[in-house]
Amino acid sequence: MMQIDNFHKLPNATNEYEQKVIDFCNNWLRGQNEFVIKTSGSTGEPKPIVLSRFQMEASAKLTGKTFKLSEGDTALVCLNVEYIAGMMMLVRGMVLGLKLIITEPSSKPLEGLDIQNIDFAAFVPLQLQTLLEDLRNVEKLNQMKAIIVGGAAVNEVLENQIQQLSVPIFSTYGMTETVSHIAVRRLNGENKNKNFSVLEGVEIGLDNRNCLNIKADASNNELIQTNDIVEMIGEKEFKIIGRFDNIINSGGVKIQLEKVEKLIEKEVQSLEIKRFFTYGIPDERLGQKLILVVEKAFLEQNKIDSFLKKIVSILSKYEIPKEVLLMDKFIETPTGKVDKRATVEHILKK
Template sequence: MYFKIIPQDILETPPPSDAYFRQAWEFCRLWALGEQAFVLHTSGSTGVPKPISLLRTQMQASAQLTQQALELKSGYKALVCLNVAYIAGIMMLVRGMEIGMEMYVVAPSSSPLDAIPEEINLDFGAFVPLQLQTMLAANQKKRLNTFQTIIVGGAAVSPSLLSQIHELEVPVYSTYGMTETVSHIALKRLNGTSASGFYELLEGIDIGVDTRGCLKICGSVTNHEWIQTNDVVELKTPRVFGMIGRADNIINSGGLKIQLEKVEQAIGSFWEGTERYFAWWKPDERLGQKLILIFETTQEVSLDWIKTRLNALLKPYEIPKEIWTIEKFAETPTGKVDKQATFAILP
């Protein structure tokens, strides 16, 4: 089931009976009526969810930058399958309204194309990695290739998913951004001849780093105020950067600092299973913080097998000491893994 929104007709479009679709309809009506400010909430993936007030001018600037970077056109058919209560879904609605794209709104799910009839040829879609992975596993590659452009964000793209993205003909971009920056401020091409391992800023965005090496951002999307992040980056040029990990994802184990994302990336280089996993820590009397792995599975995962493969990829102190398994990860409202909550409910 889907709900179609045509920007120029929104004020004459009757309200849908479905509560989720009505939420999207109400936002688009407010936008068409000229609402100047909106209050959104952060997803809670990196902290306690909090309200953020955004100006219409900031959201318009973001939509215009994305249109320019991805060459989005009026008349495109856009799939809106990210939660419209949060910035990623809201900005899909804003892009549709500002650019003049027909919007096909579906409730968030792991396989959003199932809700759209095959005779509808979509042009633009934004997904989280889990959605893209699920659709590729369901043999929907041919349908994805009918898109003109796909963006993916909200979580890291695993090496196994990246290898599948390389096989797609449609241009696929990874996004970098957050609620405070009104969705993404940088893009990284994941496939094709221009694929890159680094993010390139959209026009009009300035960045720098603080003493921790964490990214700070300023531009029209931030109302020309500097936004400080906790993301540790590597600046290649003033407009190109690579992600290292979050400053709050660095643990101190026996006096040695470990970047958790580095451990996860190393495992991703050889792990071929579909199970989700992440590196975390538990209190330890001797080490202070003991490095562990948590897998979303009901099956046993061999620590020795993983250690053997990590020996050639990581330093000895970066090798996990334990593996824990849980049937289902805790998630934020936007579908991201809530690591702290997951650790709290481990058996």
């Protein structure tokens, strides 16, 4: 664990990860104007993107304004600092005058920490879900001003768990190209919302596929086209339907994978698992075959059969997974997202 209270007196690194933190901070403090950042790789091969200091400062200031962060507040940095989510926590610290507590990414980010003085934190869903399995963490989390959750969708089980927290929790929407989040969705409290609301100064629209495009200071005021299919709710809100590249064609029928996952979410929990996803694999007869992949080392066949019987009434016959694959631990990207392609390839090779 590393603590930075004053960026003009950076502590000495005690390991390789902390040295990466110090190197980035030094480059920023020297006035470096461009930074090369890799995308997370969750939707394709990781690729390098050049971001300007102006873009990163604009994003940091917008986050500070949105979540009412003040100079001297303390933020927890528990996401990988080599990628945009963790890196922007460092930038927020330097731009907004925050104190930082930095830990290497893990599923238990509060372990061994004195939580008393933390005001702001960013987690991936699995981290928050793991924290909420220990009721002792509820009081610790409630001492914060705000918590943001990003990097993957928040499932219904986690959203229900979040209701026990009084601290405002927000699901975020963004990507490397938009320099972290450009929209948020409140997950608990009186202002809980099913839709994402764009942050101040962000403009959004749709292409002919109904995929979202974005323009903001953080995008250098250039139009960023996404592959996320959304439903627009007025000019400033939207609901995510799924990714355009997550539509498979099975026997001539187009299937949106996120729609299937949402419909079966409750029933999947009967299998006592934390994570799952649907995927399309090549099939001689159908072209692509829909499968369900669950994070579990072993499942009795009768439980799988019972689950498949239950979802028959929820899904159309084309949306029912043709196979259930198991893996004790999913392969993840360096940012903690599930690497679906690598996970499926590993299972099929076995």
